[in-house]
Amino acid sequence: MAAIDHVPLLDLTRTDSEQLDALRAAFDRVLCSGRYIMGPEVDGLEAECAALLGCKHAIGVSSGTDALLAALMALCVGPGDEVICPTYTFFATAGTIWRTGAKPVFVDSDPVTYNCVPEQIEAAITDRTRAIMPVHLFGQCADMDPIVAIGQKHGIPVVEDAAQAISARYGDRCAGTIGVFGCFSFFPSKNLGCLGDGGLVTTNDDEHARIARAMRNHGMEPKYHHHFVGGNFRIDALQAALLRIKLPHLAPATAGRRRNAQLYTEAFAAHGVASDSPTAVPPDRIGLPVAVRDHIYNQFVIRTPRREALREFLASRKIGHEVYYPVPMHMQECFRTLGHAAGQFPVAERAAAETLALPVFPELSEAEVAYVADAVAAFCKGA
Numbered sequence: 001m002a003a004i005d006h007v008p009l010l011d012l013t014r015t016d017s018e019q020l021d022a023l024r025a026a027f028d029r030v031l032c033s034g035r036y037i038m039g040p041e042v043d044g045l046e047a048e049c050a051a052l053l054g055c056k057h058a059i060g061v062s063s064g065t066d067a068l069l070a071a072l073m074a075l076c077v078g079p080g081d082e083v084i085c086p087t088y089t090f091f092a093t094a095g096t097i098w099r100t101g102a103k104p105v106f107v108d109s110d111p112v113t114y115n116c117v118p119e120q121i122e123a124a125i126t127d128r129t130r131a132i133m134p135v136h137l138f139g140q141c142a143d144m145d146p147i148v149a150i151g152q153k154h155g156i157p158v159v160e161d162a163a164q165a166i167s168a169r170y171g172d173r174c175a176g177t178i179g180v181f182g183c184f185s186f187f188p189s190k191n192l193g194c195l196g197d198g199g200l201v202t203t204n205d206d207e208h209a210r211i212a213r214a215m216r217n218h219g220m221e222p223k224y225h226h227h228f229v230g231g232n233f234r235i236d237a238l239q240a241a242l243l244r245i246k247l248p249h250l251a252p253a254t255a256g257r258r259r260n261a262q263l264y265t266e267a268f269a270a271h272g273v274a275s276d277s278p279t280a281v282p283p284d285r286i287g288l289p290v291a292v293r294d295h296i297y298n299q300f301v302i303r304t305p306r307r308e309a310l311r312e313f314l315a316s317r318k319i320g321h322e323v324y325y326p327v328p329m330h331m332q333e334c335f336r337t338l339g340h341a342a343g344q345f346p347v348a349e350r351a352a353a354e355t356l357a358l359p360v361f362p363e364l365s366e367a368e369v370a371y372v373a374d375a376v377a378a379f380c381k382g383a
């Protein structure tokens, strides 16, 4: 076997030939069916996702972003309203709040899990708050029990941004089945990805499901009758069919991600470069992700105060890596009218400056993980 001289952050072409054949057959099935919008593939995907996640309703939509938008629209969030979300997240969380006309109200993150902090959510509630939107960042659930309790106490629905956390557990429940709505993404880099864009809205409430279903199809119910304005948030039948092939492979893929995370953890310990503190990391060490809860490692995110130097070092060894996310939402140009300033959310700002994602996708070989771990260790020892 050739010596390893590079490792990609993600390689979506390493699908085994059996699954490739099944995907091609699914494509043919849809092609020859003539049903490209809604229909049996979408129905099938929805039933299978509901069974996988253990929820009553699963509604296929056009992306994770549209899942969030449809959920907020189904809750009638609009101008004059406020929605609480973390500042350290992917843009869609805050962007969809903004697009409803509501104001995103940001909260800081926990320094260990990077998820939002329940006490800060409660402190941010006003009489305009219409929803609370925690994000299960990198594949680990936010602390949902206190968040749901806060929502119930104040009569505010919780919408889970579970885009990075499909099948991650919080106790005996799955991410996205705990709040009023759960929102998932099938973007190719997510743990369950399609061959384009796709998403899912979940709920256990019949009435919320009915409205969300109508919302994805222009608020239409019955045909050509519109009680409210929705959008075209439908998932393609083709993507649904492809996802149904990939769905049974999610559990082994998640196991592969966990194995890789474990291999990294063992390798960094063996090299003596793992920091004792996940938050206050010295220059010759790295902080490792801490699984306070079940973690599905959509990203394996380490931290170092010398992040930019580590990036250069990894690039020189052709190791893929990425910063999720370099600019927290309160510092984004498009939200400048909210009037935030640097220093307002110190934990998020430090995470944005220090964190780095390493390759963790399930098809990585042990040798590739070792190549990455050795490089990171060499960087630490050169400090």
Ligand SMILES: *Cc1c(COP(=O)(O)O)cnc(C)c1O
Residues within 6 Å of the ligand: 063, 064, 065, 066, 089, 090, 092, 093, 135, 161, 163, 164, 184, 185, 186, 187, 197, 198, 199
């Ligand atoms: C990926 C992602 C989204 C958006 O999903 P898309 O399918 O890309 O629209 C939303 N929130 C978070 C946290 C994400 O990671």
